[in-house]
Amino acid sequence: MALSPIITLTTDFGTTDYFVGVLKGVLIQNAPCSRIVDITHDISPHDIHSAAFVVQETVNYFPEGTVHLVVVDPGVGTARRKIILKYRKQFFVAPDNGVLTYLLVRQGSQVYGIKDTHENISPTFAARDHFAPVAAALSKGGSPDDLGHKISDPRQIEVLQEVQLGNPIRGRIVYFDRFGNAITNIRKTDVEEKLKAGQAFEAQLKETYQMEIKRNYQEGHEDKPNFIFNSSGWLEIFLPNTSAKLKFKLNLMDSISIHLN
Numbered sequence: 031m032a033l034s035p036i037i038t039l040t041t042d043f044g045t046t047d048y049f050v051g052v053l054k055g056v057l058i059q060n061a062p063c064s065r066i067v068d069i070t071h072d073i074s075p076h077d078i079h080s081a082a083f084v085v086q087e088t089v090n091y092f093p094e095g096t097v098h099l100v101v102v103d104p105g106v107g108t109a110r111r112k113i114i115l116k117y118r119k120q121f122f123v124a125p126d127n128g129v130l131t132y133l134l135v136r137q138g139s140q141v142y143g144i145k146d147t148h149e150n151i152s153p154t155f156a157a158r159d160h161f162a163p164v165a166a167a168l169s170k171g172g173s174p175d176d177l178g179h180k181i182s183d184p185r186q187i188e189v190l191q192e193v194q195l196g197n198p199i200r201g202r203i204v205y206f207d208r209f210g211n212a213i214t215n216i217r218k219t220d221v222e223e224k225l226k227a228g229q230a231f232e233a234q235l236k237e238t239y240q241m242e243i244k245r246n247y248q249e250g251h252e253d254k255p256n257f258i259f260n261s262s263g264w265l266e267i268f269l270p271n272t273s274a275k276l277k278f279k280l281n282l283m284d285s286i287s288i289h290l291n
Contacts, residue, residue: 060166083205086132094119107153128187142178210273
């Protein structure tokens, strides 16, 4: 017996207002057999950089046919496009504002501009009036070719991809988790031959520190930043039992340089 299709939700709506509930209501009306999974509704308002990171972290853990509805949309009501991305037989429905940046550069991704019906479309709630019905249609087996047309120029946030793998290794902070850990766009697979646990190196954030890769959070120093490769293989800056973000006044898109000895 086939399982019901999955629709995931990633938004900056929060849970104080009625927006998420209404969004789910539209999905249930249009795709009553679907299973709705909340990824998060706690993206900071309009923070497409963090949303992009969350989106690419979820794709490996859902089956073929999953539809991911991603609504972090500072340009709601403007002429910005609405798109469908097909990748690994999953679908992503989102505004064309760079929120799908990490997936757009992966081999095999296909992008479609969604047809605009201009019917009952609110200038402030496109998630309800346009994105949700498209996600529901896809979850019921609809084809992106019927809902839109292929495009070759989706918007990307280039700063998210700015990584230099020489000496120094350079990257940026692209996400903070709720513990205040700062996740960079430097991948373990790209630097593991250069950065090994216990190896000393010099890292420059807002200041310069002598550091090494830690094997777990409790190994970390309490008075200076610590580095670890996290569960997804990203280089992460942390403090044990407290927030590195607050302690060192870190911000999204802050640059980081690692000078190898």
